[in-house]
Amino acid sequence: MPPIVAAAAAAFTTVQGAVAAAGIMKSMAVVGTAMSALGAVTKNEKLMKIGAVVGTVGSLGTMGAFGQGAKTLGMSSSAKAAATSAAANRAATSAVTGAMPQPGALRPGAGVLKPAFGGGAVQQPGLLSQTLQQASTLNLPPPAPTTLLQKAGSALSSGANMIKENPEVAMVLAQGGAELANYLSGKTDAEIRQLESSISANDANAQRTLFTIAEEKRRRANIQGAYLPAPVQTAPVQVNPYQPTGIIAGAMPRGV
Amino acid sequence: MNIDEIQSKIQLPPELQDAYTRVVAAGMKVLFSKQTHDLMLEQLSAPGDNATKLGQGIAKVIVFLFNESNGTMPQDVIVPAAMLLLMKAADFVNKSGKGQISDEEIGQAMEVLIDSLFEGFGADRSEFDAAMSQEMPA
Numbered sequence: 001m002p003p004i005v006a007a008a009a010a011a012f013t014t015v016q017g018a019v020a021a022a023g024i025m026k027s028m029a030v031v032g033t034a035m036s037a038l039g040a041v042t043k044n045e046k047l048m049k050i051g052a053v054v055g056t057v058g059s060l061g062t063m064g065a066f067g068q069g070a071k072t073l074g075m076s077s078s079a080k081a082a083a084t085s086a087a088a089n090r091a092a093t094s095a096v097t098g099a100m101p102q103p104g105a106l107r108p109g110a111g112v113l114k115p116a117f118g119g120g121a122v123q124q125p126g127l128l129s130q131t132l133q134q135a136s137t138l139n140l141p142p143p144a145p146t147t148l149l150q151k152a153g154s155a156l157s158s159g160a161n162m163i164k165e166n167p168e169v170a171m172v173l174a175q176g177g178a179e180l181a182n183y184l185s186g187k188t189d190a191e192i193r194q195l196e197s198s199i200s201a202n203d204a205n206a207q208r209t210l211f212t213i214a215e216e217k218r219r220r221a222n223i224q225g226a227y228l229p230a231p232v233q234t235a236p237v238q239v240n241p242y243q244p245t246g247i248i249a250g251a252m253p254r255g256v
Numbered sequence: 257m258n259i260d261e262i263q264s265k266i267q268l269p270p271e272l273q274d275a276y277t278r279v280v281a282a283g284m285k286v287l288f289s290k291q292t293h294d295l296m297l298e299q300l301s302a303p304g305d306n307a308t309k310l311g312q313g314i315a316k317v318i319v320f321l322f323n324e325s326n327g328t329m330p331q332d333v334i335v336p337a338a339m340l341l342l343m344k345a346a347d348f349v350n351k352s353g354k355g356q357i358s359d360e361e362i363g364q365a366m367e368v369l370i371d372s373l374f375e376g377f378g379a380d381r382s383e384f385d386a387a388m389s390q391e392m393p394a
Binding site: 020021024026028030034035037041050 | 339381
């Protein structure tokens with residue numbers, strides 16, 4: 001064996017602890033797409049899974065090994081945003097104050113939508129509960145709702161007193177349709193107004209709720225005799241140039 | 257398998273591109289240079305299946321390069337460079353008539369490569385295994 005080959009062979013040994021698992025996993029995240037493609041070409045499901053997992057993590061930005069990305073794996077985009085913003089808030093709080101607030105300040109549900117609300121479909125409840133468990137150990141005050149969707153979820157889950165006192169509302173709102181109308185029909189005007197004001201308008205469920213509220217208002221107004229004018233959709237008149245202008249004209253012989 | 261297609265999907269951040277190119281070039285030199293080519297042939301002719309030989313062999317090359325760089329090789333390029341080197345080596349074997357490595361074997365070799373990288377660098381793979389054991393989102 002040539003000397004250089006022998007030297008190279010000697011160098012082909014393990015290097016204990018030289019590269020942490022984080023390094024390897026981060027480098028895997030760089031090629032998540034290529035790994036998936038290679039898995040697809042070679043019909044290797046494990047590679048496809050690796051590519052999908054590390055690709056997801058890579059798109060979120062790796063922190064530590066899989067770090068925060070792994071903590072939010074399998075969550076909906078809304079839940080991921082809430083979880084990652086919580087981590088960002090923690091870092092910011094730590095950097096600014098240098099001291100951490102009391103633990104347990106973050107309540108599960110304060111920034112993460114309830115599954116029943118439908119704002120973010122939770123695909124893996126097990127992972128979500130794990131993340132909530134991890135989030136409950138974060139040392140920071142509850143993050144302020146940043147998006148309208150989160151605001152609506154926050155209002156429905158913890159903001160409005162009526163919702164607090166009526167926990168079935170989340171389920172009713174998720175079901176929508178006739179159940180929602182029935183639910184609303186049993187509420188006072190004040191409760192209706194409170195519910196209306198607590199819902200932001202940027203979510204599909206919120207839109208649906210606002211629509212049903214409007215319907216309920218209209219129904220009540222109708223009951224009181226103040227009939228509101230129903231919007232009438234009128235299509236523009238299409239004139240057929242070949243049609244006679246009327247019965248008389250149509251009955252007239254041509255050329256007269 | 258079209259290597260160019262896979263290679264085009266290996267898209268690194270601009271700041272890693274230079275390091276990636278240098279590591280791949282160094283790896284190609286180890287695989288195909290006159291002095292060290294024997295090592296590769298020796299690895300390929302050893303008993304065992306192609307996937308294991310290929311995956312372990314490329315992992316050894318990467319560990320070798322890392323050692324040679326005195327640990328200065330950016331860790332982010334380890335897997336991308338290893339992936340490309342593996343496909344280049346498989347392509348060489350197929351085109352040179354030294355053997356025949358199927359697409360399925362390349363996929364298996366990639367699995368072996370990842371396992372061997374963890375082993376070669378002495379890295380704890382428990383977190384990786386935990387992530388892989390999670391059910392994928394629908």
